[in-house]
Amino acid sequence: MNYHISIEQMKKSYAEFELFVDFKISAHELISIVGPSGCGKSTTLSLITGLIEPDEGAVLIDGDDITGLPVWERNIGFVFQDYALFPHMNVKKNIAYGLKLAKESTTIIDSSVESLLETIQLQGYGSRDIESLSGGERQRVALARAVAPHPHLLLLDEPLSALDAKLRISLRKEIQRIHKELELTTLYVTHDQEEALAISDRIIVMNNGRIEQIGTPEEIYHEPASRFVAQFIGSSNIIEESEYPDTCLFFRPEALHIDDDTVTEKTHRIYRNATLSYQEFSGQYYCCTFTWNSQLLIAYSSSQLDLGKNDYTLSVAHDSVCFIN
């Protein structure tokens, strides 16, 4: 397969932290990196832009090694977490800055700024001061500024983390739309797993400086490669069984049925005499936590159950279960 960007065996060591990443991005793909804070997501982006220098490894764009190039010769778009819009320039000048440095003609600059303002739905905002913009508007201007010089790759470093929940959801749709419209290759960093599941073609899950898993959102959700991924993405049931000492059983709460009489041992794993130890109402359903053999099992129920009752039968289909380390 032909990859557009490839990050090869990149290593960076700090006093108490070591980063090692190796992955490839296809053209026009939107990949997100998720992981807890401090896992090395943002450092990975800085290594790709050249703001930080790797100890080992290389960045290749279309097969060309750009590791030795200074930041300003790489042509990689970057949307910073706090936007970093230049406060002494208006919206238009911010968007045009990269094009000016590329020595584009004034007519080209004017027309691309206009069309970008249209793309981000801020027509007529060209002469506005940055200070007069709302958080969401700043975010969109930052995006336009980053994509204006037609970068090989667009990097977004937690671009929505400073915004409120509702705005985050509408803007992540917008980012996905602009990504498709401009046919960009995009690497998107977030700590919000829900955001990653919603917009990505593929997801990279990172933990403590390492990549835990790369896969489509569905793969990551249903077949997590490790206990960490299973726990980080969504909520999960992880059961330790004595027959398999080094591995655990994994399945999602929605796969666990409560008191289903139709199931048999042939098709399902069955946990008898489970006690309901806790339940909370979440709107669509009750989230129930059962205790079975001193392990916890989470299941969803459409109706309220009896707290403390100890003869619930829980079951999960064999093909909904997978083994993780």
Next chain:
Amino acid sequence: MRRTRREQATLIAVSAPGLILMSVLFILPVSLILIEAIRTPEGDLTFHYIAEVLTDPYSWRIAWFTFLQALLSTLFALLLGFPGAYLLSHYEFKGKRFVQSIAQLPFVLPSILVVLGFVIFFGNSGVLNSLLKHLLDLKETPLKILYSFKAIILAHTFYNFPISLSIIAAFWQQLDSREESAAMTLGANHRTAFRTITLPRLIPAISAAASMIFLFCFTSFSIILVLGGGPKFTTLEVQIYQLARVQFDVSQAAAFALYSLAISSGVLILYIKSQHWMQKTMGSVGRALSPKRTGRFSKFLIMTYMLLIMLLIVAPLLSILFRSFQEPISRSGENRVSLRWYLELFGFGSASQFFKGASQAILTSISIATVVTLLSVPISLSLSTLILQLKKRLSIAAETLFMLPMAVSSVIIGLGYAIIVSRFPVTKIAYPMIIGAHLVIATPFMIRSVLPVFRKIHKIYTPAALVLGATPFQAFLHIQLPLLKMSIISGAIFVFAISIGEMNATLLLSDAKVTTIPILLYRLIGSYNFFGACALGTLLMSICLILFAATNSIQERKI
């Protein structure tokens, strides 16, 4: 790896000039003091001078007096500032901005002006005494303050209480008011809540203000020199000056300088610790105080405090202005309105001997201040770049080094330069030496103005520009410089004000040919030509106040 080398080359090219210049300007004179203190005239190593300073009862007495006057001044300045800090942080009232502005004055007003104002207002034939004589119909002078221990403490208190006022008020305003409320819900009355909650929480700010004021008073020079008068009220700094300029005993002066440096660096460490402490406490702030409206009692308190400020700070300054338009008509102390001093100042009329140099002094002062200001900008930018590019530990070390001149008193810096002058038997060296000393004294203020903004730009905006394709030089030109503009301007105003008001180092370096405004002021006060001094003082005051108004009107861009 190629890139690293290129970046390093750029960094060296950018930071080397500032680094070399600052090292030569600061480290050379200070090391010369050290060498001078441990060297015989023949060039052999000796601890004789240091031992003499440490064993001589006279020098112990000087040190004790220096310490005592600084301690008392600090105490009074804190006591006077504290109520003001309370009022400023708790109430919204008319004239609040005025009080806040007044609180900034000690940072821009040269101390020789304070001396002059003090003499003119509180002096035996000063404005206050004439006023009291008139009102109470007295024959005798009611207030005899001048040239005594009292005078030193009073002048220091008036000059420095605004420091405690502004530091404590700024901190107090940030404190979470809910903690005091919490104490009250738990049963503490107002007084107990203040004693057990608020006061302990104010300690970092009080300690920062106290150490700063103590440092200023400990190394204070012109106030002691003029108001103390005589060997009875000599401090370490005055002693250094006397030894170097009057007795020409540079080695002994150097030994005293080391003595003074040792004590003041101890106090400086205390100040730095308190500031960190303050910042740490400020970081945990929840909801800051919202200023209350004033009631009748608080209105009375505010009025009283404003009156006090008017009396202590504004009245002496206004007296300078008032006296500058007068001339004596009889020996008994009667005056009439006159423009004589201003005319003489600018070379009209039959100038007395001192005034012949006045226009020259004004020119000299302005040109020195201009050169110093212009040089301090590139030096500060160069040093700030270095501080920002270095790895964390080295960066802190560099920042401390470049701020260090703030801790060394201007008399000691002057002494260092005086030693250089004594080593180079070249004439006409006074100018460059004065400029060098002023640069050392004022540049840290420029760095302090530029660095926090620069740090933010460096962290946020520079990477954004580089990623968009700007070379480091383009990023500097398009992004850093425009964003730094305002802090450079306000830093430059500060540097200019410091240079034009600098007397201590200049006094140690000036020869008969080089005279600046503060030096001429000092000589005029010394020869009891107070009216002339007031005219020159008014000029200096106007320059400083205009500069001060300019910094206040500068709107820093939010970045």
